[in-house]
Amino acid sequence: MNPIDPSDLQAVWLTLKLASVTTFLLLLIATPLAWWLAHSRKWYKGLVSALVALPLVLPPTVLGFYLLLLMGPHGVVGELTSALNLGRLPFTFTGLVIGSVLFSMPFAVQPIQNAFEAIGKRPLEVAATLRAGMWDRFISVALPLARPGFFTAIILAFAHTVGEFGVVLMLGGNIPGETRVLSVAIYSHVEAMEYGAAHWLAGGMVLFSFIVLLALYFAGGKSWRVAR
Amino acid sequence: MxxxxxxxxxxxxxxxxxxxxxxxxxxxxxxxxxxxxxxxxxxxxxxxxxxxxxxxxxxxxxxxxxxxxxxxxxxxxxxxxxxxxxxxxxxxxxxxxxxxxxGKLALWSVQPDYVDEKGAVLNKGNYSKLAIADPRLAPYGVAAKETLEKLTMWNAIQGKLVKGESITQTYQFVASENAEMGFIALSQIMRDGKVSVGSWWLVPEDMHKPxxxxxxxxxxxxxxxxxxxxxxxxxxxxxxxxxxxxxxxxxxxx
Missing domain, CATH: 3.40.190.10 (Periplasmic binding protein-like II)
Incomplete structure (x- = not known):
């Protein structure tokens, strides 16, 4: 079996970077969104929920294809980025980050939302009677109680981004160090009949995914006991 | 039952x-x-x-x-x-x-009058992305690489290359204008002996292996x-x- 080459290691590094940046951004976006979804009674809550969940059911290539068109020179986003002198997003790391954030959104929002909903009103009301302000209630009561949800969200969003393929394939252009992530590298190796290198990377991916899920279930078990 | x-x-x-x-x-x-x-x-x-x-x-x-x-x-x-x-x-x-x-290789752009009949546009350099099929995966990618090598541009142009995993995806990059132009299969743009959209350069046979x-x-x-x-x-x-x-x-x- 021929071993993996430096460009494969670069792909591994790039994948970890993409997954980290995506997860970080998702936490920033998903937390307020999940909070709102957990507490809102607005009529359009269902609409927002459906939009957030859409990447769960859409084939990633569909998402990738529309992002490619949207970010292209005739797309709304493409015209906007051009007007702002930001250049175009397809074939860039930034473009992949945006695609990944959308793609992994439900995996971050839903666990956090479930955690917020599980807390219920009572602890927050109690905190309110102790004169905790809204912000204080959120930071000192809701966030700690929702920690298992955050943990699940982080792991799922990270792992899901690592495993992302369709969106990257459509948007990426396979540029080493910029958009050539692990899943695309594996795909290229298989297509080029370099099965040795494909095995190394694909096997590593299986191991990684297994460890991540293992961690999730063990940690999940622990927080379950704590909750009881 | x-x-x-x-x-x-x-x-x-x-x-x-x-x-x-x-x-x-x-x-x-x-x-x-x-x-x-x-x-x-x-x-x-x-x-x-x-x-x-x-x-x-x-x-x-x-x-x-x-x-x-x-x-x-x-x-x-x-x-x-x-x-x-x-x-x-x-x-x-x-x-x-x-x-x-x-197969015939063509350099193609959606914009009319963008690609000239001799492919001199490649040397002008006022473009940000050139799409080709991945030479490791697609024969048309190999032909595109050979052509760029023959033009002694292969090394210089690396920063502008975007690679499709297939010639179909390469076409998509160019058709959606995310790349200004790209090397694709002539068969993708020709119908009944005519090309109806954009501008193109039919790469001469001696530029790459058949x-x-x-x-x-x-x-x-x-x-x-x-x-x-x-x-x-x-x-x-x-x-x-x-x-x-x-x-x-x-x-x-x-």
Missing amino acids: SLFKWNLLGVLLVTMAQEANAGEVNAAIAANFTAPAQQIVELFQKESGHTVKLSFGSSGKFYAQIKAGAPFDVLLAADDAIPKRLLQEGAAVEGSRFVYAT IRQSAVLLSKAKDQAAAQAFLAFLKSQKAAMIIRGYGYELPKKP
């Missing part, structure tokens, strides 16, 4: 047997040959009564699938390397390989009349007319 199941099984078996009699060909087709293949198959089905099921994709993927026992009867590859390899490994029928089309798109009969279809009939039809004058209409050349008859 079990009687019902047996009946169902019987119906299934009869249906399958009928289909086998009518002759069904599972054809794996190189993505760049999508449009002509559909047209040829339509004609072939009408004339022969056989049915052809088409799968489009990259030759590398088909290779892996065929080796893993995919139910394909014929392979129309984008080059002759993979058919040769299948022959060597005994997965294809000896003597069945032939070149069904010689793209000899070869077909081969796969071993599992060794004795299958319909598959052989389809390959024979691919060599016919009627098929040749269609193939030429998409800008391919045909090898000279011996």
Whole structure:
């Protein structure tokens, strides 16, 4: 079996970077969104929920294809980025980050939302009677109680981004160090009949995914006991 | 209940047997040959009564699938390397390989008057992205690389290259104008001998090794009349007319 080459290691590094940046951004976006979804009674809550969940059911290539068109020179986003002198997003790391954030959104929002909903009103009301302000209630009561949800969200969003393929394939252009992530590298190796290198990377991916899920279930078990 | 199941099984078996009699060909087709293949198959089905099921994709993927026992009867590859390899490994029928089309490479842009007739636009450098198919994966990518090497631009242009995993994806990058231009298969933009959209440079033959798109009969279809009939039809004058209409050349008859 021929071993993996430096460009494969670069792909591994790039994948970890993409997954980290995506997860970080998702936490920033998903937390307020999940909070709102957990507490809102607005009529359009269902609409927002459906939009957030859409990447769960859409084939990633569909998402990738529309992002490619949207970010292209005739797309709304493409015209906007051009007007702002930001250049175009397809074939860039930034473009992949945006695609990944959308793609992994439900995996971050839903666990956090479930955690917020599980807390219920009572602890927050109690905190309110102790004169905790809204912000204080959120930071000192809701966030700690929702920690298992955050943990699940982080792991799922990270792992899901690592495993992302369709969106990257459509948007990426396979540029080493910029958009050539692990899943695309594996795909290229298989297509080029370099099965040795494909095995190394694909096997590593299986191991990684297994460890991540293992961690999730063990940690999940622990927080379950704590909750009881 | 079990009687019902047996009946169902019987119906299934009869249906399958009928289909086998009518002759069904599972054809794996190189993505760049999508449009002509559909047209040829339509004609072939009408004339022969056989049915052809088409799968489009990259030759590398088909290779892996065929080796893993995919139910394909014929392979129309984008080059002759993979058919040769299948022959060597005994997965294809000896003597069945032939070149069904010689591919043409074109530098294409959606914008009219963007690409000139000599491809000098490549040297101007006022573009940000040039799309090619990945040379590791696609014969048209190899031809694009050879052309850029011949122009002594390959090293200098690396920062502007975006690579599609197939010639289809490369086309998509250019068609959506995410890349200003790209090297694609002429067959993707030519219909009935004409290119209707954008501007292009037909890359001269001496810029790259010929793209000899070869077909081969796969071993599992060794004795299958319909598959052989389809390959024979691919060599016919009627098929040749269609193939030429998409800008391919045909090898000279011996």
